Amino acid sequence: MPPSPNAHGRTRIRREEVGATRRERKQRTREALIDAALRLLEQESFSSLSLREVAREAGIVPTGFYRHFENMQELGLALVDRSFRSLREMLRDARATADGDQRMIRRSIAVLVADVHEHRTHFRFIARERSGGVASVRQAIRSQIRLLGSELATDLARLPVLASWSTDDLQMLAALLVGVGVSAADALVDVAPGDEETEQEIASAAERQLRLITLGVPAWRSDQGGA
Amino acid sequence: MPPSPNAHGRTRIRREEVGATRRERKQRTREALIDAALRLLEQESFSSLSLREVAREAGIVPTGFYRHFENMQELGLALVDRSFRSLREMLRDARATADGDQRMIRRSIAVLVADVHEHRTHFRFIARERSGGVASVRQAIRSQIRLLGSELATDLARLPVLASWSTDDLQMLAALLVGVGVSAADALVDVAPGDEETEQEIASAAERQLRLITLGVPAWRSDQGGA
DNA sequence: GGTTTCAGTGTACATGTGTACTCCAAGATA
């Protein structure tokens, strides 16, 4: 624990603070709580994060927390929501604007890398809690990722190469592709902030992995099982 | 928190317990601590696990913990070690005894599924902490998984189809295959204990994913970049 | 058989926790 608990740039909210309507100020405190949590999550995991800690970092008194969230778990769900909001749209856009599977792959990876870059804290949270401690948070994250997969499967179904594929096989493929993305994001989150080279390597590896997979697609026959 | 903290079958260790040499008894208590931790980790994450909790569950007094581990983090590393010990050998064996890539895939997945089945607690721990809270534990797990990848890459290099591949591409392929395995294990850990059907589905999906990847292999050309 | 070692005990303490309660000042509403 750092010696000075309120040391670095937390968002102090005070009654005296200038601010417009009451709703706006409440909203702002809510944001401050979310941001405070994300900031603290760079150092520790969600399940070991305490209500008091978050409140302190946000600059309000512990009991004030309850005006915004019933408990920490609810804060967790808000964090999941916040973290996934933009990514899903951006990915869908990326697939819509660029068709042709190779271009789609490059675009999607680029979007992912850029988003991880810009919202590192969100992705660190997601990566850490995807299999992590608090059950409801974990489930929320997984359901978001599953959604990502379904959306991808729907788009894939429109590609000529995949026209003859069964829904089951499409889901399998989509899950595989999403898995590669998740692994890449996982790896990116742990790259030192300045290290663009490693970042580039991870992106390139993910791209090549996706490309390898697409190479298998034309040869796929659902029923071929044995050696 | 459950009403009776010492309720279910924890391993009580007492001075009066019959036991042979002093070393053996110390070893047994150490095991009891590890087992206690694994038991508790079914309900909560490692970073929110307390030293007192583990000691209590193992049937010793809090301060007794220090006779075995310097702190919780060291316990965590012991858990990582314990969890990976058997799997790596089993996987290497599986690849050694069955050559021919399709058979290798089937065998490896079978080994993984069986091991997850038998040591569910280990894999739950690994899955949860792989991206989880305590840095040193996370790093230990990742290095084990990376090792898994390197070992696989070495074995892959011996396959005729991959003879011409660069080391870099082999690493990329190995990472992809290991990634599929990790995802599968992730999913398996959350299957309800009795539900063999879902288990079978996950295994089958992973197998198909691996098969699809191998289909891409003959078509791979390292330098082909564009659409 | 006497001495040493040491795994596990028991006590103690300062600190952090979640949450119940009352209070208040400023925004909302009439």
Added chain:
DNA sequence: TATCTTGGAGTACACATGTACACTGAAACC
């Protein structure tokens, strides 16, 4: 203007936590 509503403050309490310290009795050793 007077009244109501409500974010947030302040106080309080009953816990749980990590670890320091002195202890004990049996195994290990001479």
